Amino acid sequence: MAGHDVVTEAGQVRRYIGLTGQHAALDESLTGRANLVMVGQLCRLSKREARKRAGELLEQFDLAGAADRGVKTYSGGMRRRLDLATSLVARPSILFLDEPTTGLDLPSRMVTWDAVRVLAATGTAVLLTTQQLDEADQLADRIAVVDRGRVIAEGTSAQLKTKVGGERVQLTVAPESDLTAARAVLERHTDGLPQVDPAERTVEAPVVNGARRMPDIVRDLDAAGVLLDDLGIRRPSLDDVFLTLTGHAAQSEPPGHAPGRPAGQPKELV
């Protein structure tokens, strides 16, 4: 890693990595600034540089106002942001993030995502694990899907999505209309067997070039007298990828197994 052996040169490797775990690893009784300065000094910055770096990071992570308050008084989102800032003090070339946004409110998640994007764009390799497949989709250049401790698929988001097929047309049929009629229309205009969910009153089918075929579908549905509540083209999400690949929903901790979760990786590791 970073040109060093992780076993024999662990000390060197530590100089190039940053780590943020699932739980904020901070000194609760110190201020946010003091936490950052301490880590800076431990990372061999001079006191002056450590203070300067702390100031920059507090600004970047929107914590300047709370910088001199005890971490104890921080909200969950602020803690996580400070925790992420802490792992960036030494400007690591490789950053490990273990579910950095789990349980975060939206503004904190946005700040975190922005930070990850900026880091990845400026040459930091970020290895991020997440349960939220949408997060991997948004952030990652390369994604490895891990199920029960094994990598079951790897590739870009687009590559993974092609594995489960392309677009799907999805209809939600109004209660007074006939599901079978809707199904028949979709069967004529799409490229696979439509699936009907009577409980949700939905019919969906795989389609190629869905946008171009939409007018025909709508015309025929109208002709057949089918009333719709909703109509759309759905592109597969990573959730679909995961479900297709594993045959089950993403689990946090299957008993007796390693956590099944996809890992995103915005940049190639060195």
Next chain:
Amino acid sequence: MTAASLPVTSPAGEPILTRAGWAVKNTWVLCRRSIARIAREPEQLSDVTIQPVIFVLLFTYVFGSAIHLPGGGSYHQYLISGMFGMAMAGTAPGTAVGLTADMSTGLIDRFRSLPIARSAVLAGRTLADLATQLLGIVVLTGTGLAVGWRIHNGIGDALAALALSLLFAFAMTWAGACAGMLLRSPESAQALGFVVFLPLSFVSNAFVPTQGMPGWLRDFANWNPISALAAACRRLFGGSPAINIHAWPMQHPELAVLAWSAALIAVFAPTAVYLYRRKVLR
């Protein structure tokens, strides 16, 4: 690992120090952090500030009135040296609680990911606890003087007693560091303090002379390192009639404190660092 003579350039243009130099600096930063914590949460100090005062008052005015010293002499003169023994041993549970607290908040995990000397986390903590104990000594001395305890011998002897006390406290912090590495929560560290440290303090000559104890317990008490420190302080502060006990540590209490401290450090310091490393590798 890079040799000390081959400093690596870092993007921040760090100052060039040898590995040992960095270990010392890391330790210092971590030690200051532990002390800064206390400044923000002074209630953490109750172990070394309030507790000794309560014990001195309790034993001077409540239990002491019923305790008869074989060689005569005043009980408070006897007690304060005993309190030195108990208080210095008390750094061990303090260290264990501090380390388990840092582990439970994940802070130790953070330190583990940083390029710092392996020993620095533990050394920073033990030195900070030693500094805390220095405050404890001031409180204890003040309380002692208030209840009538006096230093009868020269300043040299008094400083020797102080030095022995701090050495023993430092040795005990390493025992506490080991316990901290093995325990899971601050609560269990606190419980261990209660179950091990408190009985150990009482089965010594700290509060009562050992002569009245049953034979097997008396032997244990006479060889208890807390007894050695208490006896050494009694000799060095003066004013307590000599109590002649045949056991070697009671004949040579100063030497016994030195030997105990050296032995405790030799066993517990490397063990604590080993346990910390093992946690890191796990």
